[in-house]
Amino acid sequence: MRNTFSETLYAEATANPDVYIVVADISPAGSMGKFSSEYPERFVNVGVAEQSMIGIAAGLALKGCQPFAYTIATFSLYRPFEMIRDDLCYQNLPVTVVGMGAGVIYSTLGGTHHTQEDIAIASALPNMQVLAPCDPLECIEATRWCAQQKNGPVYLRIGKAGEPVLTANAEPWQFGKLRYLRRGSDVCILTYGVITAMAVEIADKLAAQGRSVSLVSAHTLKPLDRDGVTASLQQHRHVVVIEEHAPQGGLASQVKQIAWDVRATCRLDTFTLQDAFIHNYGSTSDLLAAHGLSPERILAKIG
Amino acid sequence: MTQASFDARAARTRCQRYRRRILDISQRVSALHIGGAFSCTEIVDAIYNALMRKPGLSSPDTFLMSKGHGCMIQYVVLEELGVLSRADLDAYCTPHGRLGVHPDYGNPGIEASTGSLGHGLSMVVGMALAERGKRRDGMIYTVLSDGETQEGSTWEAVLMASSLKLTNIVAFIDNNDFQSLGRTSETHPSLYPLTAKFDAFGWETAEIDGHDSAAIFRAVSLRKGDRPLMVVARTTKGKGVSYMENAPIWHYRAPNKDEYAQAIRELETQA
Numbered sequence: 001m002r003n004t005f006s007e008t009l010y011a012e013a014t015a016n017p018d019v020y021i022v023v024a025d026i027s028p029a030g031s032m033g034k035f036s037s038e039y040p041e042r043f044v045n046v047g048v049a050e051q052s053m054i055g056i057a058a059g060l061a062l063k064g065c066q067p068f069a070y071t072i073a074t075f076s077l078y079r080p081f082e083m084i085r086d087d088l089c090y091q092n093l094p095v096t097v098v099g100m101g102a103g104v105i106y107s108t109l110g111g112t113h114h115t116q117e118d119i120a121i122a123s124a125l126p127n128m129q130v131l132a133p134c135d136p137l138e139c140i141e142a143t144r145w146c147a148q149q150k151n152g153p154v155y156l157r158i159g160k161a162g163e164p165v166l167t168a169n170a171e172p173w174q175f176g177k178l179r180y181l182r183r184g185s186d187v188c189i190l191t192y193g194v195i196t197a198m199a200v201e202i203a204d205k206l207a208a209q210g211r212s213v214s215l216v217s218a219h220t221l222k223p224l225d226r227d228g229v230t231a232s233l234q235q236h237r238h239v240v241v242i243e244e245h246a247p248q249g250g251l252a253s254q255v256k257q258i259a260w261d262v263r264a265t266c267r268l269d270t271f272t273l274q275d276a277f278i279h280n281y282g283s284t285s286d287l288l289a290a291h292g293l294s295p296e297r298i299l300a301k302i303g
Numbered sequence: 304m305t306q307a308s309f310d311a312r313a314a315r316t317r318c319q320r321y322r323r324r325i326l327d328i329s330q331r332v333s334a335l336h337i338g339g340a341f342s343c344t345e346i347v348d349a350i351y352n353a354l355m356r357k358p359g360l361s362s363p364d365t366f367l368m369s370k371g372h373g374c375m376i377q378y379v380v381l382e383e384l385g386v387l388s389r390a391d392l393d394a395y396c397t398p399h400g401r402l403g404v405h406p407d408y409g410n411p412g413i414e415a416s417t418g419s420l421g422h423g424l425s426m427v428v429g430m431a432l433a434e435r436g437k438r439r440d441g442m443i444y445t446v447l448s449d450g451e452t453q454e455g456s457t458w459e460a461v462l463m464a465s466s467l468k469l470t471n472i473v474a475f476i477d478n479n480d481f482q483s484l485g486r487t488s489e490t491h492p493s494l495y496p497l498t499a500k501f502d503a504f505g506w507e508t509a510e511i512d513g514h515d516s517a518a519i520f521r522a523v524s525l526r527k528g529d530r531p532l533m534v535v536a537r538t539t540k541g542k543g544v545s546y547m548e549n550a551p552i553w554h555y556r557a558p559n560k561d562e563y564a565q566a567i568r569e570l571e572t573q574a
Contacts, residue, residue, distance in 0.1 A: 020436070022429075041436055044467070052425040052459035059429020062408075062415060065436070067429075082419060083456070087426060091408045091416050 001159040001194075002100050004136040005143050006031040009068060012147035013039055019147055020060050022046060024053045024071040026100075032070075050079040057095045058087035066094060066147060072106070073099030073115035073157065077122060088153040089127045095153050096146040097122075101160040102132075103194060103244035104273070104287040111277040114287075115157075120249025122155035123222045130222040131175075132157040134196035135166040138219055141173035149175075159194040166200055167217065176220045178228035184212035187302070188236040190229070190255060192218045195244040195288070201295050202242070206302075218251055229255055233264040240302055241270040244288065248275065271298050309353045314516035317352065317383070318344045319570050322543050324379045324392075326566050329557040332396045335404045338541040338553035340375040342479040342513070343446050346536055347376045349519040350444045351384065354473070359384045360411065363441045365430055367414045369423020370448035370477060371405040372554075377412075378402055386412035421454025423447060424474065428460050431469040431531075446475045450482040453491060458504075464531040465505030472531035473523055477513065479540040481551055501533040513538035544569055 013019040013035060021035060022044045036043040046053045050071065057067040069076060076099045077084065088095050099118055106113035122130045131146070131154060133139040139158055146154050167173075170181045178190075187206055191199040196217060203215045214236060218224065233239055233255075241252040252270035259268055273291040280290045288294065321344055325337060347368075355364040368377050378395070381387040387402070387410070394400030401410055405418030415426050427445045434441040451457050464472055478497065480486050488495050498510045507529070509522035513536025526532045540554075541547025544566040558566055 017436075020432075044432065044463075046459065046463055049459035049462070051421075051456035052428065052463055055422055055425020055456065055460065056429035056432065056463065058415075059426035059431075060433045061429075062426065063430050063433030063437070065433050083422060083425070086416065086419050087422055 001133070001136055001139045001163045002161060003031045004139045005098065005100075005158055006035065008140045008143040009147065010035045010038075012144060013042060016066060016147065018065045020044065020057070020065050020067040022053050022057045022060075022067055022069050024048060024050045024075060026071050050075050051083050054080040054083035054097070055087055058083070058091065058093055061093035061095050062091070068096045068098055068146070070098040070100065072113065073102035073118055074113055076100070077115070077118050077155065081121070084153070085125055089125045092127045092152040094150045097153065097155050099155060099157045102157040104291070105160045105194065105284050107284045107287040108281045110281070111279070114277075116273050117246045117249070118155070118157060119221050119245050119251070123249060127152040128222065129154045129220075130157070131155070131220055132193040133219050134191070134193055134217045135163055137165055137167045138173060138217065142219065145175050157193060163194055164197055166196055170217070173219070176223050176225055178225045178232065179217040179219060181215040181217055182213065184214045186212040186236065187238045187240060188214040188216060188232045189240045189242060190216045190218050190232060190251060191242045192221065192251060193244055195242060195293065198288070198293070198295055199242050202298055205295065205299055221251060224251075224254055226258055229258045230262050233259055233262060233266055233268070236266055238267040238269070238302070240298075242293070242298065243272050244293065245272055246275055247272040269302050309349075309517060309520040311517040314345065314348055314352065318348050318516070319543075319573055321348065321376060321379045323567060323570055324382070325375045326558065326563055328375070328392060328395055330560075330563055331393070333557040336372040336375060336554060337557065338481070338547055338550070339370065339373045339448065339477070339479070341542045341544070341547065342538040342540045343370070343373050343475070343477040344376050344542065345514050345516045346446055346475050346477060346519055347380055349516050350446075351380045353516075353520045354444060354523055355442070359386050363439065364444065365414050365441060366444045367417070367423055367427055367430070368406055369417055369427070369445045370420070370451060371417030373446065373448070373477065374406040377406060381412040384412075420448065420451045421456040423451070424457050424460035424464070427472055427474065428463050428467065428469060431464070431471045432467060434471055435469070440471070442471050442473060444473050446477055449476055449478045449480060449487045449497070452476065452494060452497065453487070461501065461504050461506070469531050470528050473526075473534070474532065475513070475534045475536050477538050478535055479538040481540045481549070481554070483551065483554060485551070498533075498535045501535070506531050506533045508533050508535065510535045511537070514542055543573060
């Protein structure tokens with residue numbers, strides 16, 4: 001997904017001379033080579049200095065530019081949090097903070113590199129918009145939208161590498177709207193981000209059992225499509241939320257709030273990361289399973 | 304780039320007038336940070352009235368008040384320039400006003416919201432970079448407090464400004480040697496001498512008396528201009544009013560009626 005992000009941003013920078021990227025010592029694997037060699041004056045590497053990454057992006061935006069600030073998610077959002085709040089959100093500047101490798105993708109790097117709370121933290125900030133594409137194609141749509149919008153700051157949560165394409169035949173991507181990857185009438189799985197691949201596997205297995213399954217990418221976490229969520233709660237007998245995020249302040253807790261507000265009568269199950277630092281060092285799937293997120297466990301619970 | 308000459312006598316008169324206006328405002332609402340506004344009065348005056356081209360909303364140059372708590376002086380200068388109205392300043396810190404104790408982006412003449420320290424210089428770097436990218440010749444001026452040099456984020460920006468060779472930055476340190484708890488030189492003696500630190504990080508530097516308007520103008524107009532410029536200005540917190548000078552309480556207090564009258568008398572003798 002990061003390569004898709006880089007290529008899309010390069011294309012946007014080619015079309016718009018105001019597009020800048022400020023990175024904090026992101027490795028060459030971040031595939032920013034083309035951007036940095038062709039537009040060196042618009043590629044800024046601050047080094048290991050995330051506070052100035054955000055401040056510099058704010059200064060660029062104050063002068064009419066369209067900057068992106070880009071590094072691994074924990075460092076792009078947590079380390080310079082006050083700069084994001086004051087410089088970007090308080091001033092309502094169109095800067096995109098890109099959190100790469102969010103969730104527990106950096107599974108062997110330990111808790112310092114796990115981004116478990118970012119949606120809650122970013123969503124709590126006034127003026128902040130939050131996007132989390134589920135596959136490379138959604139990443140293209142989201143990145144394009146970020147490069148062209150003037151509404152205010154965006155937190156763009158992306159994966160890393162190897163994410164499969166899941167949305168080739170889906171309905172068009174639209175900012176702020178739930179996106180049905182498939183439509184059914186029985187179970188509705190609401191999800192977003194990289195873990196959508198696991199949701200696809202679960203949806204396939206439920207379908208094989210004869211269930212009619214909806215699968216929905218909630219790629220815009222803020223503003224969340226309340227009407228869309230309400231409709232999903234009202235049109236299905238069973239709604240399941242799956243997310244690679246802490247139980248507080250993510251999609252699961254928001255869907256529960258909406259369900260209460262609209263007196264939803266469907267069954268509602270939520271599956272999230274635990275409210276815990278888990279000291280495991282396996283694959284991403286191993287980490288997710290340690291948090292309780294595996295197709296087997298989810299299927300057993302919702303079966 | 305700057306005006307060819309500088310009338311130091313006119314600057315003295317203006318600065319006396321600015322300080323009086325700040326004291327006047329302090330009698331209606333409790334104006335905070337008078338001491339820090341008075342320490343950088345001559346610097347802010349010189350930036351707007353001698354260094355920036357066409358000071359006001361149409362200036363190609365930019366001033367960002369990194370030490371946001373000193374913004375009273377920025378407000379009164381912007382009032383004289385006609386950017387902020389008398390009504391704006393009269394409504395300072397009132398329910399109907401739009402000007403608060405720290406400057407807010409979106410108000411006329413206010414280029415960025417500051418107040419939390421250590422944010423300004425990074426935004427200045429971004430602004431300077433944008434000016435260069437857009438092939439414009441705008442200068443970016445800023446004033447930092449010496450307390451701000453204790454923020455790590457300030458040094459991130461110091462490194463970036465010189466690494467990016469941003470020759471369009473002119474920064475001042477309002478080195479009044481005070482922070483809330485006492486003298487900055489006592490909090491971090493290892494930070495001093497301060498000027499040498501910026502020198503070592505690739506900035507052009509100058510060290511001046513920050514209440515000498517002509518010296519401020521000279522330091523900027525004589526710069527080589529091949530690097531960002533940091534002017535370390537020795538200043539006195541509360542400058543101009545004897546009982547406020549170097550007295551940390553005037554970071555927070557507003558003078559009562561008797562104190563106000565004495566301050567006005569003292570300023571008049573300096574005119």
